[in-house]
Amino acid sequence: MAILLTETTETVLPDTRAEGDRLWLFPAELEAATGWSSRPEGFCRGGLCVPVPPARERELMGGGRIDVAALWRHLGQPLAHSADGGAWVLGTAAADREAALRSLQAPDFSLPDRTGRRHSLSEHRGKKVLLVSWASW
Amino acid sequence: MWQALYEELKDHGFVVIAVALDSREGDPLPWIEAAAPSYPCLIDRDHRLADLYHMVNVPQAVWIDERGTIVRPTEPAGAYEGFRRMDRKTREMPADAARITAEARTTYLNAIRDWVRRGEASEHAFDAGRARARAPRPSEDAARAHVLFRLGQHLIRHGQPDEGDRWLAEASRLHPESWAIWRQRAGVTELGLAAQPDFWARVDGLGARRYYAPVDMKGMP
Secondary structure (H helix, E strand, O other), X not given: OEEEEOOOOEEEEOOOOEEOXXXXXXXXXXXXHHOOEEEOOEEEEOOEEEOOOHHHHHHHEEOOEEEXXXXXXXXXXXXXXXXXXXXXXXXXXXXHHHHHHHOOEOOOOEEEEOOOOEEEHHHHOOOEEEEEEEOOO | OHHHHHHHHHHHOEEEEEEEOOOOOOOOHHHHHHHOOOOOEEEOOOOHHHHHHOOOOOOEEXXXXXXXXXXXXXXXXXXXHHHHHOOOOOOOOOHHHHHHHHHHHHHHHHHHHXXXXXXXXXXXXXXXXXXXXXXXXXXXXXXXHXXXXXXXXXXXXXXXXXXXXXXXXXXXXXXXXXXXXXXXXXXXXXXXXXXXXXXXXHHHOOOOOOXXXXXXXXXXX
């Protein structure tokens, strides 16, 4: 069993086995957790498809599963896992963050208040927003 | 501070969204109760906002207009580092440091008022070119640090605190600019709240560098 964390999802993978730096997912699991799907033209999400060179296919796919860690590296995105392979985190590359911030479209997010109710930035479209960080520390 | 500003400006199409970069859920609650905010006050245990907006400290803020466009990228929110000159025993600031700190705050709050009333005509709202030029540029190491921070927090919450803390330490090493990661980790080990020696040692290590980055706004120190 492993747990896979992305920016917005937390997916428990009961049948998955991590092998060192590899994490093998069924295509449906991959799509549910990350939004990426395996297609004849490569891996696709939204309107974007990233081809896989034939030489790398065996590195990324085997036995009907996809190594999401190898895929993430192929996409140029950062990832990390716990020593026992039980927890995996898929992140976003600095170049993508920078591009998003340079677009000036404020990145949306959804976070809970103290009662657990979630609020997103996009709910406040139509108002001026002061988005401010603070902390108890 | 934000509650009064929100009450003053809320009828002019303005809202504050305050996000606590606090990994332990209970930590920010007494503060929220004391502030009794009527604006959204959110809790961000994984420092997702810091990752998305490249925030490295608190308080930092982003100004976002009615269309969801950033008109002032991430910057210190009216904060000035007068505290660096405080007496570390009595915690008192020299009068001029206290005055500059208070003036920085007033200047920043007045700039928000001007923006809320005058919109893009305000000199404090950057046009697209100026806003883009000031957009943060996170490093690959900073992006990786946020991945490790998330992993570390997950492990701490799920019975693996020692390994979790090792990942937080690595995150802090990769992203030394982030006080948020460093101070959160210091909190985890109960060592480093603001009055503690290792906080002061790290502040002193800045030398001539700023604790709060300079803010590009007329009248700010």
